Amino acid sequence: MELTAFDKELLNLLQGNLPVCSRPFEKLARELGTEESVVLQRVQELKQDGYLRRIGTFFDSNKLGYHGTLVALRVEPEHIPEVADAINGYPGATHNYEREGRYNLWFTLLTPSEQQEKRIIAEVSTLPGVEDVLNLKAHKKYKINVQFKLQ
Amino acid sequence: MCSSNCNELRQKVGIQVEAAGVSKLDKKIIRALQGEFPLVTEPYKELAESIGISEELFLQRVRAMEEDKKIRKMGAVLRHREVGFKANVLAAWVVPQEKLDAIARQMAKHPAVTHCYDRNTAPGWPYNLYTMIHGHSREECEQIARELGEENGITERTMLYSKREWKKTSMKYFCE
Numbered sequence: 001m002e003l004t005a006f007d008k009e010l011l012n013l014l015q016g017n018l019p020v021c022s023r024p025f026e027k028l029a030r031e032l033g034t035e036e037s038v039v040l041q042r043v044q045e046l047k048q049d050g051y052l053r054r055i056g057t058f059f060d061s062n063k064l065g066y067h068g069t070l071v072a073l074r075v076e077p078e079h080i081p082e083v084a085d086a087i088n089g090y091p092g093a094t095h096n097y098e099r100e101g102r103y104n105l106w107f108t109l110l111t112p113s114e115q116q117e118k119r120i121i122a123e124v125s126t127l128p129g130v131e132d133v134l135n136l137k138a139h140k141k142y143k144i145n146v147q148f149k150l151q
Numbered sequence: 152m153c154s155s156n157c158n159e160l161r162q163k164v165g166i167q168v169e170a171a172g173v174s175k176l177d178k179k180i181i182r183a184l185q186g187e188f189p190l191v192t193e194p195y196k197e198l199a200e201s202i203g204i205s206e207e208l209f210l211q212r213v214r215a216m217e218e219d220k221k222i223r224k225m226g227a228v229l230r231h232r233e234v235g236f237k238a239n240v241l242a243a244w245v246v247p248q249e250k251l252d253a254i255a256r257q258m259a260k261h262p263a264v265t266h267c268y269d270r271n272t273a274p275g276w277p278y279n280l281y282t283m284i285h286g287h288s289r290e291e292c293e294q295i296a297r298e299l300g301e302e303n304g305i306t307e308r309t310m311l312y313s314k315r316e317w318k319k320t321s322m323k324y325f326c327e
Binding site: 003011014015016017018019020021022023024025026036040043044047049050051052053054055056057058059060061063064065066070072084085087088091092093094095096097098099100101103104105106107110112134135136137138139140141142143144145146147148149150 | 172181184185186187188190191192193194196206213214217219220221222223224225226227228229230231233234235236241252255256258259262264265266267268269270271273281310311312313314315316317318319320321322323324325326327
């Protein structure tokens, strides 16, 4: 399916702000000069067709009291699948990527306490094939804004 | 004096603030919001009903959490590959400490940079600034990184291209 000009306009708007009011899709429809039912149907289709990863609320994990970090691992290549699987088993490991470079497995970790973070990193460090671990805590988040302007 | 006033106020509106500064009510609302957002005419009403509160109170708390920045964004995130942004790279930079803040702000301004964090270094790992760059191709990502480096006078970087996605989910808060 090709995105139409209307789809792009809708997606650009939807990425920026979902109105917080009783009928948010009606408000979006007004901005787009169309009907609420048209917007709702199109959003449902775009979701089904895989264009939308998620629609909803994105929280600031620190403001909710969670601790976050980025962990880089050097893993023997043949052990990557098991190590990746073990990491995926932690609910707070939200992103886990194999990457090019000396450290070849990278995951983000959110935990309700620093103790839990330490415990998980210690557990991961002892998995077979894990040769080195870096705990790369962020000091300041300058930008989190996953928006793609569609033209 | 102030704190007792605050407590009275909290009791009045039925909000009990917990250690992390998130009330029991807000935790319920957060749990409702982090699931699938209902694609119906009155989505907030549906979510409010699922946790047994009024739509009015639900909307009021969502607005309050937006205001105190617990909610960073309401909206959609696209599958970037499907919309044409097929390449992405985590570029990690070595930036002199005294220039770190200014350069991080500058790099964050670039529209192709979706995330920009400064992080601690480690022995043998001198990189202290991380930018996630999204582009239509690997060449475009390289070009953007070159520009960012030149604009800011930073030559030392490593390009951490992803080879495989093993997991990408959004966090489920307050489910432990």
